[in-house]
Amino acid sequence: MSTIVQGSDYRFTLLTERLIRLEYSSSGEFEDRNTQLVANRDFGPVAYSVLKDHNGHAVEIETEFFHLYYDGGPFAASNLHVDAKYQYTLHDSRWYYGEKASGNLGGTNPTLDLVDGSTPIDDGIMSRDGYAYLDDTDSFAIEDGHFVARAAEESDGYFFAYGRNYREELSDFYRLSGETPLIPRYALGNWWSRYYRxxxxxxLDLMDQFESEQVPISVxxxxxxxxxxxxxxxxxxxxxxxxxxxxxxxxxxxxxxxxxxxxxxxxxxxxxxxxxxxxxxxxxxxxxxxxxxxxxxxxxxxxxxxxxxxxxxxxxxxxxxxxxxxxxxxxxxxxxxxxxxxxxxxxxxxxxxxxxxxxxxxxxxxxxxLSRFAGPGSHRYPIGFSGDTVITWASLNFQPYFTATATNIGYTWWSHDIGGHIWGSFDPALSLRWLQLGVFSPINRLHSSENPFSGKEPWKYRRDVREYMDAYLRLRNRLVPYLDSANIGTHDENVALIEPLYYRYPDNEESYLVKNQYFFGSELMVAPITTPQDPTLNVGFVDAWLPEGQWMDIFTDLVYQGDQEGIERPMVSSCSLDGQFKTGETTIRLGRTLENIPVLAKLGAIVPMATDAMQRADVLPEELDVQVYGSKDNEYVMREHLNRSIAATTITVRGGVASVAVDDPDGIIPEGRQLHFTLHAFTLDGNSEFTLTAGQSFAGTPQSDGQQNARAREQLLQQLQGAEIPYEDKRAVLKKIDDALTSPINLATYAQTIENANLRSMVVEYASLIAMQR
CATH class of the missing domain: 3.20.20.80 (Glycosidases)
Incomplete structure (x- = not known):
């Protein structure tokens, strides 16, 4: 059965049961070549029905997921509409030609040049309403690898009716528009860039100083x-x-x-x-x-x-x-x-x-x-340069959301000016928080203007900030095996490194509200801190939503209970930092000193890292550190590439027993590679570290509630230590905390008596950590 429904001046092409091409040409000439947007239209057979001259409509096309009505003539809202078969709105999910879907979740922009804070974002193809339209009328055709003038059509576009199946929609967008190329492995390390004479x-001396400081730079x-x-x-x-x-x-x-x-x-x-x-x-x-x-x-x-x-x-x-x-x-x-x-x-x-x-x-x-975004289809030419941003907290606060929404138009490899480019003022906390975001971004490229005081070299900052910057830059380089695995997954499986939370939890309202929170590869969820420290507590805060299950902070090993029916989380009484929503039983304000940001792994997560922080990013490491966050069952496939060769190492945890299997057809993995396992929140015969090679296995023992409580107390104690509040107030809070470990004190109720909203949040966070143990 043909997938084309055509008349003298219109043509509808069904690509899937959720995706249809809409063309109108008064000359009857249609474009069959690829375009700037489109690389493939052959998706195979599609189940659909068609009616002509029915109930006053010239053409009706129906699949399981949409029903199109067309009355003839040049496409307009008056003669072409599509009903998407979803019930996400109070009224019909109907799209009239030329109208925007109100629930569009955004795409990306060509540049953030001179943007100070937020800016409106162009539409993507994901929508809470369940449908979107992508216009291709004005793009050029591609013939033998070159851009050429196309057929003179008045209308050419694609209607997506994927509901909230965002991952499937992205995958089919890549099928339509072309795969994301593999980027070279070295690009996943740290970049140094500066507009400076x-x-x-x-x-050369600068590169040597980075080396002597044991700070890895790849690009x-x-x-x-x-x-x-x-x-x-x-x-x-x-x-x-x-x-x-x-x-x-x-x-x-x-x-x-x-x-x-x-x-x-x-x-x-x-x-x-x-x-x-x-x-x-x-x-x-x-x-x-x-x-x-x-x-x-x-x-x-x-x-x-x-x-x-x-x-x-x-x-x-x-x-x-x-x-x-x-x-x-x-x-x-x-x-x-x-x-x-x-x-x-x-x-x-x-x-x-x-x-x-x-x-x-x-x-x-x-x-x-490294270039700017030119429009949909630009993902075929990575990497994106987002432009000369202004050095302010407002700019930092916008970038996680901007980066995540770009996935909604397939543009997954953004490189920002980490630390900001122009103007602004010296702010060590801002520079550090921006770098922490950069480490958990697609590309980590430090950059600044020619101003002699705006360089992002870690040694230009006070000692604690410098140490934290060094540690994060080393961490980024160690994460290259994990990043390369996601790189290959984007290329082969159409799964982006950065995903908004609603990709995995489309029916949870919270996943749309925490706009700066995102998934970073298959195993990690990041809630960056993008607002200034509380000047009294010297702690930064972020409002986060924890989806179902249990989540471990990879820096503290603290385990948080996610959204789960029948388990209550203490409420946070203050509103969110950006004023976008009020927190409640399914959200929590997380506080962190400058040392870290919340990076959470669902229990069972497996994250491979290079053992040597100075490991060359373009060389497969001889030794790997495999971080296992809790003893829940999981299977993680780490894929690595050199040139066009790909190897896979499958790490499986089942019933507390782990095993390793290697598939390396081209022999790119170094001979005798060792995998050093680090177990978080559980141990093997009392040990949390050991070495495993292919074919071996281990069994672990989970941590005790007492160990979790001790870690939680230590974090709160550290935060209280740096708080610039009266000593007696600190002592009073600590006493309540300690009392709660031995008596049925409701810390959430106690927290409501604390006047300082952020101190109250610190107590509530601690209460949530120990409450889940009971």
């Missing part, structure tokens, strides 16, 4: 001052575009790149390509000869990636020679806006498309760029 030696970015900016004759105009090394700062660029390679750095150079290649550039003579330009008259090579000849010279004569010398990929800092003509594709699309494909060809199928 480093000299060649200063930059070295050199911002725009790598090229000439000061000594260019005025007749050539702006020096934002440049392809000639600044020999004043970098007297021997080839040696500079070699030295970075000796230090195992992967290198990116910033480029603003809008100015083309002008006569002052080092590669200009070669470019002029290639393009037949009049070099004596300094005829410029105008930037135009639509021109195949310019494109050939742009890569072969300008970029490839520098890549041969050591540049791994390019930071495409395009800032010129949209194309001025409907006949020309947006330059950012051209840059992302051709640079990524070129980089992939030169790197054994693993491409990488």
């Amino acid at each position: 480093y000299t060649q030696q200063e930059y 070295s970015i050199i911002d725009m001052d790598w090229h000439r900016t000061d000594d260019v004759p005025a007749r050539f105009g702006s020096t934002w575009t440049g392809y000639s090394w600044n020999r004043t700062l970098f007297p021997d660029p080839q040696q500079f790149l070699k030295e970075l390679k000796k230090r195992h750095k992967h290198i990116s150079l910033n480029t603003h390509p809008a100015g083309g290649i002008r006569a002052f550039e080092d590669p200009y003579p070669t470019v002029a000869k290639h393009l037949g330009l009049d070099a004596e008259k300094e005829e410029p090579a105008i930037f135009d990636l639509d021109d195949p000849k310019f494109r050939e010279s742009y890569f072969d004569d300008v970029h490839h020679p520098m890549e041969d010398e050591g540049v791994d990929f390019w930071w495409l800092d395009w800032q010129q806006g949209t194309s001025r003509s409907k006949d020309k594709v947006e330059p950012l699309w051209n840059l992302n498309h051709y640079h990524f494909l070129d980089n992939m060809r030169r790197n054994d199928g693993e491409g990488l760029i």
Whole structure:
């Protein structure tokens, strides 16, 4: 049975029982080629029924999940509507052509340039109403890998009717729009980037200092001052575009790149390509000869990636020679806006498309760029650069939500300016909290402006903040095995590294309200602290929702009871920090000193890490630390890749017994690899650490209630110690806490007598920790 329902000027194509393409063309000409958005329309057979000239409608199409009604003529709200078969709203779940779904959960934006705080987010394809529409009318077709003008259709788009099956919807979006490529393993480590006039030696010394501080850096970015900016004759105009090394700062660029390679750095150079290649550039003579330009008259090579000849010279004569010398990929800092003509594709699309494909060809199928989001379909060209954000708490508070919603349009590899880029003021707590978010973000790229005081080097901060920054940067590097496994999962299984909570709990209202909380891979849930410390308590707070089950904080080993029928959690009486909702029995305010943020693992979670914090991110480690958070049953498949080869290590825990199995067809795992297990909240013969190899197993014993209570007391004691409140008030709180361990004192009731709202929250958090033990 055909999946196409067509008339002289319309065409409906069913891709799945939940996804349909809607086309109208007054000429009767329809587009069958791939487009900027679409890479595949062959989804196989679809069960549906069709009626023509029925009940006054020209066409009706019905599947199990939607019913389309069309009355003929150019698509409009008056003649085309679709009923989605979901009961998420009081009235019918009906979409009229051209109207937005009110429950859209957001997608992402091209940039956060100069945004201070929040900004409206463009729509994605996920909606609480159960349906969404994605327009593809204005995109270009792709033919033989190049953008070309498409058939002149008045309407071309896709109606998604997936209800709240968000994961299935994302997976089918990737089937439609193209898979997310594997990103190189080295990109999962720490990046150093700064807009600053480093000299060649200063930059090398900086990398050496990171090494001596035992802080791992995988990617070295050199911002725009790598090229000439000061000594260019005025007749050539702006020096934002440049392809000639600044020999004043970098007297021997080839040696500079070699030295970075000796230090195992992967290198990116910033480029603003809008100015083309002008006569002052080092590669200009070669470019002029290639393009037949009049070099004596300094005829410029105008930037135009639509021109195949310019494109050939742009890569072969300008970029490839520098890549041969050591540049791994390019930071495409395009800032010129949209194309001025409907006949020309947006330059950012051209840059992302051709640079990524070129980089992939030169790197054994693993491409990488750093560029801005150009629109739906941009996930095929990772990684995204979100722009020059302002250094404020408001900017930090927006980024977790912004990053998570990007998954709703398939854009899962955002790289933010961690720590912020411009303006702002020196705030160690803000810088640390931003770095903590960065470690649990898709890409951790530290960045700042040329201001001499805004650098993000940890040693520029006071001792405690510096130590915490160092520890988090080491943790990020140790997490590369876990991140690479999620990287492969995104590519192979269409499961994003970052997921909003509603992906896994779509029917829980709380999952939509805690907008800054998200899942980080299959095993971890992150609730970053993105607001200032309480100045009296010296503790940062975040309102979190704990889904069903039990959740362990990976930094404290404290176990929290999640939302579960029949188990009450003490209520938090204060409203949330961002004012978006009031907390209650299923939410809790979590307090943390600067040392950590809440990162929670559901009991049984298995997280592999590199043993050596200085392990090269691009090399598979010989030793792994496997963190097991509680003795609940679980199976985790850690996948690793080198080039195009993938190996899998399956770690299984069943009935308190764990085992390891390895599938390594290409032999990429180091011979004799050891897995060092660390057991959290349970032990093996009294031990929490031991080594296991493939084929061996262990059985563990859970921790006692007393151990949990002792840990909870220690956390509260630490927080009270740093609180700037009267000593007697601290003593009174501690006494109540200790009394609660031996007598039936209701700590939640006691908490309501505490005037300071955040101190009250600290007591309530503790009460929730010991209440679950009873």
